[in-house]
Each structure stands twice: as C-alpha cells, then as structure tokens.
Amino acid sequence: MNLIANNLTYKPSEEYHLNEVSFNFKEGNLYTILGRTLSGKTTLLKTIAGLLTPDSGAIEFDGKDFLKVPVWKRNVAMVYQQFINYPHLNVFENIAFPLRQRKIDNEEIKNKVMGSLKSVGLIGYENRKIQELSGGQQQRVSLARSLVKNAKILLLDEPLVNLDYKLREQLREEFKSLFSKGLADETILIYSTTDPRETMELNGEVIVLDEGKVLQVGPAKEIFENPSSLKVAEISNDPPMNIIEAEISNEQIRFEGIEIKAPSHLSKLKDSGLKIGLRSSDIELSENGHEFEVELAEISGSETLLHLKRGNIKIIISIEEVLNFKIHDKIKIDFKIDRAYAFGADGKLASSPFGGNNG
Amino acid sequence: MSKFYTFLKYFFIVFWAVFVVAPFLWALTTSFKDFQSVNGGVTYIPWVDFEPNLEGWKVLIKSPAKGGVDIVEPYFNSLFVTCTASLISIILGTLSAYALSRYTFKAGFVKNNDITFFFISQRIMPPIVLSIPFFLFLSSINLLDSLVGLIVVYIVLLMPIAVWIMVDFFNKVPREIDETALIDGCNPYQAFLKVVLPNSIPGLIVAGMFCIIFGWIDFFFAFILTFTEVQLLPVKIVALNSSVTPWWSLSASALVSVAPLIIVAFIVERYLSKGNLSGAIK
Numbered sequence: 001m002n003l004i005a006n007n008l009t010y011k012p013s014e015e016y017h018l019n020e021v022s023f024n025f026k027e028g029n030l031y032t033i034l035g036r037t038l039s040g041k042t043t044l045l046k047t048i049a050g051l052l053t054p055d056s057g058a059i060e061f062d063g064k065d066f067l068k069v070p071v072w073k074r075n076v077a078m079v080y081q082q083f084i085n086y087p088h089l090n091v092f093e094n095i096a097f098p099l100r101q102r103k104i105d106n107e108e109i110k111n112k113v114m115g116s117l118k119s120v121g122l123i124g125y126e127n128r129k130i131q132e133l134s135g136g137q138q139q140r141v142s143l144a145r146s147l148v149k150n151a152k153i154l155l156l157d158e159p160l161v162n163l164d165y166k167l168r169e170q171l172r173e174e175f176k177s178l179f180s181k182g183l184a185d186e187t188i189l190i191y192s193t194t195d196p197r198e199t200m201e202l203n204g205e206v207i208v209l210d211e212g213k214v215l216q217v218g219p220a221k222e223i224f225e226n227p228s229s230l231k232v233a234e235i236s237n238d239p240p241m242n243i244i245e246a247e248i249s250n251e252q253i254r255f256e257g258i259e260i261k262a263p264s265h266l267s268k269l270k271d272s273g274l275k276i277g278l279r280s281s282d283i284e285l286s287e288n289g290h291e292f293e294v295e296l297a298e299i300s301g302s303e304t305l306l307h308l309k310r311g312n313i314k315i316i317i318s319i320e321e322v323l324n325f326k327i328h329d330k331i332k333i334d335f336k337i338d339r340a341y342a343f344g345a346d347g348k349l350a351s352s353p354f355g356g357n358n359g
Numbered sequence: 360m361s362k363f364y365t366f367l368k369y370f371f372i373v374f375w376a377v378f379v380v381a382p383f384l385w386a387l388t389t390s391f392k393d394f395q396s397v398n399g400g401v402t403y404i405p406w407v408d409f410e411p412n413l414e415g416w417k418v419l420i421k422s423p424a425k426g427g428v429d430i431v432e433p434y435f436n437s438l439f440v441t442c443t444a445s446l447i448s449i450i451l452g453t454l455s456a457y458a459l460s461r462y463t464f465k466a467g468f469v470k471n472n473d474i475t476f477f478f479i480s481q482r483i484m485p486p487i488v489l490s491i492p493f494f495l496f497l498s499s500i501n502l503l504d505s506l507v508g509l510i511v512v513y514i515v516l517l518m519p520i521a522v523w524i525m526v527d528f529f530n531k532v533p534r535e536i537d538e539t540a541l542i543d544g545c546n547p548y549q550a551f552l553k554v555v556l557p558n559s560i561p562g563l564i565v566a567g568m569f570c571i572i573f574g575w576i577d578f579f580f581a582f583i584l585t586f587t588e589v590q591l592l593p594v595k596i597v598a599l600n601s602s603v604t605p606w607w608s609l610s611a612s613a614l615v616s617v618a619p620l621i622i623v624a625f626i627v628e629r630y631l632s633k634g635n636l637s638g639a640i641k
Binding site for chain 1: 536538
C-alpha cells in the first residue's frame with residue numbers, strides 16, 4: 001500500500017506552505033522530513049492526515065483518492081510536538097479513546113491499551129490524570145494512543161522537540177527500537193524534525209523540505225555525504241556547515257590570506273564564485289594552523305562550540321571536549337580540507353569528498 | 360513596619376466587610392420589625408431594641424384578598440424565565456462561540472470578529488433603545504405579557520454574555536485537541552461533544568453563572584414587557600411600595616430574592632476551590 005502525492009501545493013497567503021510536493025512512500029518504511037521551522041513540515045503532515053486540504057495536487061493511498069476521505073475515516077495516527085492529550089480523561093481512557101470510537105469490546109480494549117502502555121513504559125500509570133504527568137510521560141501517552149490504533153500511516157510531528165535534553169536522548173533511543181521492531185510491516189512511518197542528528201540516527205529515507213519545496217530525497221547517509229545544494233548542506237548539519245567563498249587555482253585554495261593545497265576532488269574545479277563547505281567538526285585546533293579570533297564560545301553537553309572570525313570570514317567549529325575560551329582570544333586552527341565540499345555559484349553541489357557531484 | 364501593614368490589612372478587610380455585610384444585616388433585622396419598631400428610632404438588636412415578629416414575611420405569601428402581596432407566583436415565574444433563558448442562551452451561545460472560534464466566516468467585509476462584536480453590541484446599547492423595538496415586536500406576535508415573550512427577550516440579552524465568555528474560552532483550548540479527536544475517529548460533532556465540551560465545563564459554569572445573575576436581576580425589561588398576566592419578582596418587589604413604605608416586607612422580599620444567587624455563588628465557589636476552573640487545559 002503506497003502513499004503517493006503528486007504536486008501538492010498549499011498557499012494560504014503570500015508564501016507557499018507546500019510547493020509542488022511529490023513523493024511515493026512505501027509501507028514498512030520510515031521517512032524523515034527534515035526542514036527548519038516554518039519549512040512546511042507540519043503542513044505536509046496535516047495534509048496527509050486530512051486536516052488541511054491542499055489548493056492543488058493529489059494524494060493517493062492504496063490506489064484510492066485520499067483527498068476524498070475525511071480525516072476521521074483515514075486511519076492515520078499523529079503525535080504533535082506539543083503534548084496533546086485529552087485533559088478530561090485519565091491515561092487509560094486517553095489511550096482507549098480511538099478504540100472506543102471503533103466500538104471494540106472492553107476486554108480487547110483493555111488488552112490493547114495495556115500492550116501499548118507497556119511498549120511506551122507507562123505500566124502503572126493508567127489511572128493517573130494527564131496533568132499529573134511530566135512532559136515526557138505526556139508525550140509517551142500520545143505516542144501510545146497513536147500506536148494502539150494500528151494505523152496504516154503514523155505521523156510524528158517533531159515529537160521530541162519540546163522535551164529536555166536527557167529525555168530527548170532517551171525517547172529517541174526508544175523510538176529507534178520501537179521502529180526497528182518493525183512496528184508492523186504495513187505501516188508507513190513519517191517523522192518530521194529540525195534536528196539533523198535525529199535524522200541520521202533514525203536512518204530512514206530523508207526528505208529535505210525548505211519553504212514548502214522538496215530539495216532532496218534520499219537515504220540519510222546519502223543526504224549527509226552528498227547534500228545536493230548549499231541549502232541542504234545548511235539544513236542537514238547542526239551547527240550549519242561553514243560556507244567560505246574561495247578561489248581555486250593552481251591546485252591551491254585561497255581565502256582571506258590563507259592558502260591550502262587543494263585535495264584531488266577539488267583541484268580540478270574551475271568555476272568562478274566557488275564556495276567551500278566544511279562541517280564544524282572537520283576543523284580542528286592546531287599549533288601550526290591559521291590564526292582566528294574567538295567571537296563566542298558556548299559549551300553544549302560535552303562539546304565546545306567556537307564562533308570564530310578572520311577578516312570577513314565567520315565560521316563555527318565544534319570540539320569534542322569542554323574547553324574554556326575568552327572572547328577575543330586568538331587561536332590557531334587547521335582545516336581537514338580533504339573533507340571539504342565545493343558548491344558552485346548556483347548553490348548546487350560541485351564536488352564532494354564522497355565522490356558525489358551534480359554532473 | 361510589618362505590624363503596621365498587618366493593621367492596615369485588617370483595617371481595610373473590616374472596613375470592606377462592613378460595607379458588604381451591613382446591608383444584609385440591616386435587611387435581616389428590618390424584616391422582623393413592624394411599623395412601630397421601624398419608625399421608633401434606630402434599633403438593631405432583636406428582643407432588646409425591638410420585639411421581632413413575622414409580619415413582614417407573612418405578607419409575602421398571603422393572597423392580595425387578605426391584604427398580602429403574594430410573591431410566590433412571580434418568584435417561580437422569575438425562576439422559570441431565568442433558568443430557561445439561561446439554558447437556551449448557553450446552548451446556542453456555546454455552539455456559536457465554537458463556530459466563531461474554530462471556523463472562518465466571511466461575507467463581504469463581515470468576518471469572525473465582526474460577528475462576535477455584533478453579539479456583544481446587543482449589550483452595549485442602552486436598554487431603553489432596545490425596549491421600544493422589543494415592545495413593538497412582542498406585541499405584533501402577541502407575546503407581550505407572556506412568559507414565552509420574556510424568555511425570547513432574555514435570550515437576546517443573555518446569549519451575548521455566553522458567546523463572549525465561550526469564544527474566549529474556546530480560543531484557549533488548543534485546536535490540536537479537536538484535530539486529535541478527528542484523527543482518532545470522531546466526526547466534527549463528536550469531537551465537539553466528546554472532547555471539546557467536557558474540557559470546557561469551567562467556562563460553561565462561569566457563563567451560566569453570569570447568565571443566571573443577569574437574567575435574575577433584570578427589572579427594566581420585565582417592567583416594560585409585562586402588565587398583569589405575568590409578573591416577575593423584581594417588578595413585584597417594587598410594586599410593594601405604596602403610600603406607606605413597608606420596610607419590613609421589602610426587606611424580607613429582598614432577602615428571598617437574593618437567596619438563589621447566594622446558592623449559585625456557593626456552588627461556584629465550591630467548584631473554584633476544587634481547582635477545576637483553572638488548569639484543566641495547559
């Protein structure tokens with residue numbers, strides 16, 4: 001049973017929320033929609049759920065016109081980024097709600113709800129009020145409610161974004177094991193997120209969305225190794241990939257008084273207006289490196305992010321340890337230039353260290 | 360310093376309490392007085408200052424033939440009109456408010472906010488402006504001086520209150536709750552009845568309370584739109600006044616008329632203290 005969309009367009013005002021979005025989702029697969037806030041992720045999920053009707057385009061599921069089926073008959077499940085539950089019902093009744101709508105008998109409801117509670121680790125909480133649960137537990141309840149339905153399409157709209165760091169890690173792990181248990185081979189799982197790391201960890205098919213437009217489709221690894229354009233490179237890296245305008249000639253890369261020997265995959269490029277892309281993790285501290293000035297140093301988890309400046313160039317580097325720097329400190333860094341990407345003046349990928357290019 | 364503030368705090372509480380409680384005490388003592396104890400100077404304490412009797416209360420239930428002013432019938436008329444009008448206003452008002460909160464309406468330049476304002480504008484106009492068209496309207500359909508006519512007019516007056524409170528309330532209920540209900544297999548009507556309404560009980564109670572209060576205390580429209588067939592309590596109480604003001608029965612009737620509101624207030628207060636009015640929806 002495939003979910004096929006054709007040129008979905010939704011433009012409620014001046015800006016496109018969806019701009020000719022097409023895809024072909026197959027059952028038993030996990031699809032990750034990666035995009036920044038306001039890129040149209042929620043709009044796309046709501047359109048699939050039936051809560052929004054696109055201005056034009058078609059959705060087909062199992063060979064039938066999905067747009068003619070009202071929401072309540074679509075058999076989809078959705079988890080929102082806000083923890084949405086029914087405040088007037090306790091945990092058990094919250095999860096049982098979709099089953100009660102289907103007039104299933106009580107014994108079966110009980111079994112299914114308990115099974116679902118078990119899979120999200122909330123056994124013993126069934127008589128609690130929703131308001132008495134923590135954010136993470138509330139999100140587990142809404143996940144349990146979406147699992148209990150055995151829906152053919154499961155939509156998860158940034159389900160972890162409102163949780164704190166620890167819980168996010170923990171739930172992400174649980175998600176992974178839930179999904180890999182083959183959540184049912186006939187489910188289409190669609191997961192939207194702004195977080196590239198989440199995308200890589202979930203390791204599904206990735207759809208990169210920006211301003212309502214699909215920029216690239218492919219397996220997570222492919223998106224990571226060969227981002228098709230500057231935009232994709234920015235969206236699929238956190239912190240965003242450093243983009244440096246540079247010249248390449250005589251097998252040398254030059255920018256801001258720095259000269260580096262170009263690696264083989266870059267040395268042949270002749271375009272003018274080239275931009276070099278380097279991940280923040282592909283720049284390291286080095287005694288004999290190039291001098292940069294610290295503009296800002298932030299410590300996140302066990303990482304240190306340094307915002308550096310040299311002339312007109314501003315870059316961010318990440319270091320896998322906690323280090324203390326003062327603003328305006330001068331430090332020396334080195335570029336792992338063999339990991340650099342090159343993008344043409346049109347923003348398209350010109351060359352990647354993994355061998356991909358636009359040609 | 361803190362002692363001074365404590366003093367100031369209690370001073371104002373007592374000061375305010377005197378203002379609130381004194382009229383009640385005054386009415387309570389006066390209702391047990393007769394002509395002599397009212398006109399014989401200032402008296403407060405029963406059995407010491409004056410001899411209490413039940414004359415003021417008895418007048419209220421005696422038939423006019425026996426020199427009384429029977430308020431039993433107007434009392435039940437008022438209860439009936441207020442409750443019926445409030446109930447219908449809450450039902451219609453809640454439905455309108457939900458529609459105004461969740462759906463977008465557009466007819467030329469008229470949009471959702473204009474419709475909401477139209478409801479509220481019914482309460483902005485001075486009652487005297489409304490009374491003339493109401494009078495002509497009711498007389499043209501033969502509903503002057505009838506319970507049904509009064510209910511119709513009260514719905515017009517009370518529904519804006521319900522709409523106003525409930526629009527605000529529904530706007531605070533996340534749309535995603537309705538959407539989740541739809542996704543979980545409810546059609547829009549079921550989503551409203553099974554999910555939105557049960558979570559709006561605090562709002563319904565507040566709206567209901569305001570409707571009942573405003574309906575119950577209305578004198579103006581009851582006075583203009585009824586004559587002899589149907590009488591409501593506020594009109595009847597004022598009619599007690601004759602050449603000699605019967606302070607005792609006026610006081611008794613005032614206490615009787617305020618009783619239902621006190622009961623409503625206690626119920627709402629109970630509900631408030633259970634913490635159900637806030638925090639139902641985060």
